[in-house]
Amino acid sequence: MDLTHADNVKKSVKAYIMVFVALMALTIVTVAISTLHLSVRAAIVVALFIATIKAGLVASYFMHLISERKLIYAALALTAIFFLVLMVLPVLHYLEPIGN
Amino acid sequence: MEIPYTATARPDTGLFNAKLGVWMFLASEVMLFGALFSTYVLLRVGAPSWPHGYEILNIPLATLNTVILISSSVTMVMSWASLMMKEFKKYKMYMGLTILLALGFLIVKGFEYGAKFSHGLYPSESTFLAIYFTLTGLHGLHVIGGIIVNTYFWGPGSKMWHTDPQRFTNRVEVAGLYWHFVDLVWIFLFPVMYLL
Numbered sequence: 442m443d444l445t446h447a448d449n450v451k452k453s454v455k456a457y458i459m460v461f462v463a464l465m466a467l468t469i470v471t472v473a474i475s476t477l478h479l480s481v482r483a484a485i486v487v488a489l490f491i492a493t494i495k496a497g498l499v500a501s502y503f504m505h506l507i508s509e510r511k512l513i514y515a516a517l518a519l520t521a522i523f524f525l526v527l528m529v530l531p532v533l534h535y536l537e538p539i540g541n
Numbered sequence: 542m543e544i545p546y547t548a549t550a551r552p553d554t555g556l557f558n559a560k561l562g563v564w565m566f567l568a569s570e571v572m573l574f575g576a577l578f579s580t581y582v583l584l585r586v587g588a589p590s591w592p593h594g595y596e597i598l599n600i601p602l603a604t605l606n607t608v609i610l611i612s613s614s615v616t617m618v619m620s621w622a623s624l625m626m627k628e629f630k631k632y633k634m635y636m637g638l639t640i641l642l643a644l645g646f647l648i649v650k651g652f653e654y655g656a657k658f659s660h661g662l663y664p665s666e667s668t669f670l671a672i673y674f675t676l677t678g679l680h681g682l683h684v685i686g687g688i689i690v691n692t693y694f695w696g697p698g699s700k701m702w703h704t705d706p707q708r709f710t711n712r713v714e715v716a717g718l719y720w721h722f723v724d725l726v727w728i729f730l731f732p733v734m735y736l737l
Contacts (some may be wrong), residue, residue, distance in 0.1 A: 443731050447625050447626050447627070448624050450625040451622075452624060453622070454622055457615060457619065457622070458615075459569055461611065461612070463614045464611045465608065465611065468604065468607050468608065468611065471731075471732055471736065472600065472604050474645060475595065475600070475732075475736035475737075476623075481688075481737070484736070484737055485737055488732035488736055488737055489729075489732070489733075490728050491732070492625075492728050492731075492732050492733075495728045496725050496728050496729065499614060499721050499724055499725050499728065500721070500725065502618075503614050503617075503618045503717070503721045503724075504717075504718055504721045504722075505693070510554065510555040510556050511555075512555070512556065512561065513552050513556070513560075513561070513564050513659070515563070516564055516565065516568055517568065520568040520571050520572070521570075523572060523575075524571055524572070524575045526573040527576060527578075527579045528575070528578070528579055528582070530583075531542070531579055531582040531583035531586060534583065534586070534587070537661070
């Protein structure tokens with residue numbers, strides 16, 4: 442949706458409210474699941490899965506990534522690759538433990 | 542010298558300059574917080590034991606702060622939408638609410654920190670508390686930065702609406718991008734620090 446026109450913005454306000462409700466609901470779900478005290482592995486997977494959905498909603502609707510220019514997508518794709526490298530770095534520790 | 546493409550899009554990028562600039566800045570912010578999250582993972586997998594966040598931290602207060610910050614993201618996007626619909630008074634209301642919610646977040650965080658300090662729980666106490674204070678402290682600094690910028694756009698900076706409304710709307714949009722990013726970071730910080 443082209444958000445440079447006031448009419449389209451008016452329509453997207455409804456979407457913002459729905460996203461808000463979804464974010465609140467997912468927050469409640471996250472906290473509720475944490476009270477179950479799942480195993481650490483399961484808890485991490487579930488918590489990060491829900492957090493990723495929430496982050497996706499914020500980025501797509503509030504930050505308008507759902508209808509953005511290609512240049513932004515390209516920059517973010519590059520960022521995502523480097524971010525993944527950062528997250529994988531600690532795992533390399535297992536492949537070659539320090540001191541060996 | 543006049544800064545180019547503050548109101549209209551640059552033909553080759555299709556974006557006004559500030560938007561691309563802020564997205565580049567946010568990309569660097571992803572790496573900043575990413576490095577700290579990566580550090581957290583390394584410290585956690587390397588530790589002989591790691592406490593559950595809920596044993597040490599206050600989940601009800603952090604949940605309240607999550608609700609506050611998500612609400613502030615909604616009021617922020619509504620402030621921009623109000624400008625797009627040429628409703629300046631509504632903009633002032635929503636931006637004012639955004640600032641108040643952000644201050645509320647800091648007050649709740651202040652209570653949390655205060656309670657930790659009063660129990661002698663400082664960053665030097667454990668690796669968990671060290672990374673907790675580092676991550677939430679850096680996030681808190683970002684909230685303070687957002688409050689400063691948003692307060693300027695709510696107060697003296699809003700005069701631009703009467704002289705160059707499109708440029709002002711663009712300014713609020715990119716301030717919003719930053720603010721939603723601060724919300725995004727908290728969306729991950731909350732479960733990682735408090736619930737796991």
